[in-house]
Amino acid sequence: MTPDAPSLESLHVLARRIRRYSILSTTKAGSGHPSSSISAAELITALFFTALRYDFQDPKRLDNDRFVLSKGHAAPVLYAAWAAAGLISEDDLLSLRRLDSIYEGHPTPRIPWIDVATGSLGQGLPNAVGMAAFLKNVAKTSARVWVLCGDGEMAEGSNWEAAPVAAELGLSNLTAIVDINRLEQSVATRLGWDLDRYAAQFEVFGWETLVIDGQDLPACVRAMAHASHGGGNKPLAILAKTQKGAGVSFMADQDNWHGKPMDEAHAKKALAELGPDDPSIVGKIAKPLSAPRRTPDAEQGLSAQPPLRFPTDKTIATRKAFGDSLRRAGDINPSLMVFDADVKNSTFTDVFEKAHPDRFVQCFIAEQAMVGLAAGAGAIGAVPWVATFAAFLSRAYDQIRMAALSSSNLKVCGSHAGVSIGEDGASQMGLEDLAMFRAVHGSTVVYPADPYATSALVDALSAAHGVAYLRATRAATAVLYGPDEAFPIGGSKTLRKSAQDRAVVVAAGITLHEALKAHALLAQEGIAICVIDAYSVKPIDAEGIRAAAAASGRRVIVVEDHWPEGGLGDAVLEAFAEVEGVRVRKVGVTALPHSGKPEELLDVYGLSARRIAETVKAFIQ
Numbered sequence: 001m002t003p004d005a006p007s008l009e010s011l012h013v014l015a016r017r018i019r020r021y022s023i024l025s026t027t028k029a030g031s032g033h034p035s036s037s038i039s040a041a042e043l044i045t046a047l048f049f050t051a052l053r054y055d056f057q058d059p060k061r062l063d064n065d066r067f068v069l070s071k072g073h074a075a076p077v078l079y080a081a082w083a084a085a086g087l088i089s090e091d092d093l094l095s096l097r098r099l100d101s102i103y104e105g106h107p108t109p110r111i112p113w114i115d116v117a118t119g120s121l122g123q124g125l126p127n128a129v130g131m132a133a134f135l136k137n138v139a140k141t142s143a144r145v146w147v148l149c150g151d152g153e154m155a156e157g158s159n160w161e162a163a164p165v166a167a168e169l170g171l172s173n174l175t176a177i178v179d180i181n182r183l184e185q186s187v188a189t190r191l192g193w194d195l196d197r198y199a200a201q202f203e204v205f206g207w208e209t210l211v212i213d214g215q216d217l218p219a220c221v222r223a224m225a226h227a228s229h230g231g232g233n234k235p236l237a238i239l240a241k242t243q244k245g246a247g248v249s250f251m252a253d254q255d256n257w258h259g260k261p262m263d264e265a266h267a268k269k270a271l272a273e274l275g276p277d278d279p280s281i282v283g284k285i286a287k288p289l290s291a292p293r294r295t296p297d298a299e300q301g302l303s304a305q306p307p308l309r310f311p312t313d314k315t316i317a318t319r320k321a322f323g324d325s326l327r328r329a330g331d332i333n334p335s336l337m338v339f340d341a342d343v344k345n346s347t348f349t350d351v352f353e354k355a356h357p358d359r360f361v362q363c364f365i366a367e368q369a370m371v372g373l374a375a376g377a378g379a380i381g382a383v384p385w386v387a388t389f390a391a392f393l394s395r396a397y398d399q400i401r402m403a404a405l406s407s408s409n410l411k412v413c414g415s416h417a418g419v420s421i422g423e424d425g426a427s428q429m430g431l432e433d434l435a436m437f438r439a440v441h442g443s444t445v446v447y448p449a450d451p452y453a454t455s456a457l458v459d460a461l462s463a464a465h466g467v468a469y470l471r472a473t474r475a476a477t478a479v480l481y482g483p484d485e486a487f488p489i490g491g492s493k494t495l496r497k498s499a500q501d502r503a504v505v506v507a508a509g510i511t512l513h514e515a516l517k518a519h520a521l522l523a524q525e526g527i528a529i530c531v532i533d534a535y536s537v538k539p540i541d542a543e544g545i546r547a548a549a550a551a552s553g554r555r556v557i558v559v560e561d562h563w564p565e566g567g568l569g570d571a572v573l574e575a576f577a578e579v580e581g582v583r584v585r586k587v588g589v590t591a592l593p594h595s596g597k598p599e600e601l602l603d604v605y606g607l608s609a610r611r612i613a614e615t616v617k618a619f620i621q
Helices: 008-029 034-038 041-050 072-084 124-138 157-168 195-204 217-229 264-274 318-332 350-355 367-379 390-405 433-438 451-463 510-523 542-550 568-575 598-604 609-619
Strands: 066-069 145-150 174-180 208-213 236-241 336-340 360-362 383-389 410-415 444-446 467-471 493-496 504-507 530-533 536-538 555-559 583-587
Touching (some): 008 034, 008 217, 008 264, 041 145, 066 072, 124 145, 124 174, 124 336, 157 360, 195 208, 217 236, 318 336, 318 350, 318 451, 336 350, 336 367, 367 410, 383 390, 390 433, 433 444, 433 467, 433 568, 493 510, 504 510, 504 542, 510 609, 536 568, 555 609, 568 583, 598 609
Parallel strands (some): 066 145, 145 174, 174 236, 208 236, 336 383, 383 410, 444 467, 555 583
Antiparallel strands (some): 444 536, 493 530
């Protein structure tokens, strides 16, 4: 301990106060997790008041340490530590779980000192790995990342996807503290108090481990000091044996207390056991030693950078344009990172890797870790892009959902979407991805049809904050636009239009090219249609599409390489929800797909130019 560090006696007082506050707040709320909170009282006391460095007046500083409460249900212990430090009042603390309080049952970034929302277990550690990677290898600060995990959540595979990445990246600035209190909600944990097994699991993934008694406050202090000053290039796991409900005789290591607050009588008894408080002792949390640093503006330099140029006499896959556009964006913004899951030569993120290897993270075939890491990095200043086949994003949907709840910055590219990928078959055909991302709160969803649209949308999404999805096409397709074309989010492009139009065909990506061919086929029969590129799926250009429908016989056909549920068709339907007299027909993939050549599959499932023309003729009769 440093000369100005608190005495052991004062730390004991603070640990008792944290227990008291955890009990008082959950009892007042009538709900919550006091037993899971007070098991970590000594760990939190040692961390916050002897090791953590954080400027609570300037939470966006890059040199701030970061703390992630992965066991988010133990939020009362975190709020109690802030109250013990005088950062929030007792009234704030006792507002736990109230509708008018930011101190919710699980922590969220409504509180400025919280970076990521937690509570969906198994995500705090991946988030922390992403934070540590950004701070050490990209921002190049001395800040540390601390994450408190529960032992129950160590059954989640996402933790063990993320653990080897932390070791491979040499994240010596990362410490995972595992509160091993043995009891879950309904059963004992798989490993109980077998701390050697926990140590072996972390060590086999390349971590240093330290086994301690988590109720021994001096041992906790020594562990935090070791984490702060230890050498080497490995992340550290502090494996702390604790008791759930420690410090309260009738709750300690007892079943049936998970998620149950004490009633007034039990609380009174527990507080009497803890003994009196000493209000003259206030916890102090040190500030960083370095000068404050912040991330650059995400829009920095993009407008001044000349656009990419693509040959107009060749077909180009939007996934290839995506890779080129990422590299360009990375040239400008030093905070842009890319996360891959062993498909970099299919999504063309290897173009970025060659230019910026220090900002490229290989997660191998572990999509949950990939998205979790990116969401963590994005929460503290990175502009993170992840890319994989659209079909594989469904296994990381919870991580995407939690990124939105965290108001994190997360950009996702899903390539090889739909039946148009061809021979690989249904397991590789992302057909629900647009629906997935449209359902995410506050998300942006785009589906460019050519390289210029792709490049412009990569720039737009990189410059904006939030969760965004870009769908990329596997096949090489024609160039439709030029380098000066603008693609504002929420817009659309009308590519074919006449005064004689009898219907509007709305499409995006691969089906736009087929719709343009269908326009030519129908023109030979004297049938005119309007063709709209709905590159912005969410938000949809409702006003533009409604205007086109009004001028084109009030007939709209939406063609998409996606299941009929939740995708572009439903986005267009929503635009006409309160518009009378407009008929909308959705054309999508309705049968279980099969392997085949792309052109065969587009035809079989009604998405080819020929089939679109047939649909138009039948619809306008």
